[in-house]
Amino acid sequence: MALPRYYTQQACGLARALEVVGERWTLLIVRDAFYGLRRFGEFTAHLEIPRAVLTERLNRLVEADVLARVPAAAGRSEYELTAKGRTLWPVVRSLMSWGDEHYAVAGPRRLFRHAADDGPLDERGICAVCGREIAIGDTVVVPGPGLGPPSDDDDAVSAALRDPHRMLEPLRD
Numbered sequence: 001m002a003l004p005r006y007y008t009q010q011a012c013g014l015a016r017a018l019e020v021v022g023e024r025w026t027l028l029i030v031r032d033a034f035y036g037l038r039r040f041g042e043f044t045a046h047l048e049i050p051r052a053v054l055t056e057r058l059n060r061l062v063e064a065d066v067l068a069r070v071p072a073a074a075g076r077s078e079y080e081l082t083a084k085g086r087t088l089w090p091v092v093r094s095l096m097s098w099g100d101e102h103y104a105v106a107g108p109r110r111l112f113r114h115a116a117d118d119g120p121l122d123e124r125g126i127c128a129v130c131g132r133e134i135a136i137g138d139t140v141v142v143p144g145p146g147l148g149p150p151s152d153d154d155d156a157v158s159a160a161l162r163d164p165h166r167m168l169e170p171l172r173d
């Protein structure tokens with residue numbers, strides 16, 4: 001059964017947040033935007049999400065000022081996280097860490113490191129080398145033990161993310 005779109009009687013901030021990011025796929029789209037995905041085709045390739053659903057979710061995220069639709073080459077549009085959207089990073093990181101801790105039998109698929117000193121980040125984004133909390137733009141995503149070996153079936157995004165990649169930077173070029 002689908003969740004009701006609006007929790008009208010709930011003034012709690014969590015209920016408000018779930019109105020924006022609580023639908024199936026939405027936080028995965030936001031996560032992928034943190035990885036640097038920007039194009040509609042990149043999201044469909046990586047998430048294997050139905051196009052109509054992706055369109056609906058992207059529109060909702062733009063409406064909520066989490067993503068911005070920006071013009072790109074050849075008259076296309078791309079999507080990038082707004083300043084408001086970027087503040088979801090600690091939420092996404094924490095949920096990912098919780099899922100890894102309880103459900104990732106082979107270990108995390110992806111790990112995060114501090115770009116400046118290559119220090120591993122803990123679930124709060126604290127670098128083990130310098131002890132600081134590292135901003136999203138100074139974070140690098142690297143393959144973790146749970147990722148598994150490369151496959152011919154890997155989509156282009158999955159293949160690109162097998163190399164260390166600075167968060168928020170576009171995957172191509």
Ligand SMILES: [Zn+2]
Pocket residue numbers: 114116117118119127128129130131132
């Ligand atoms: Zn560091």
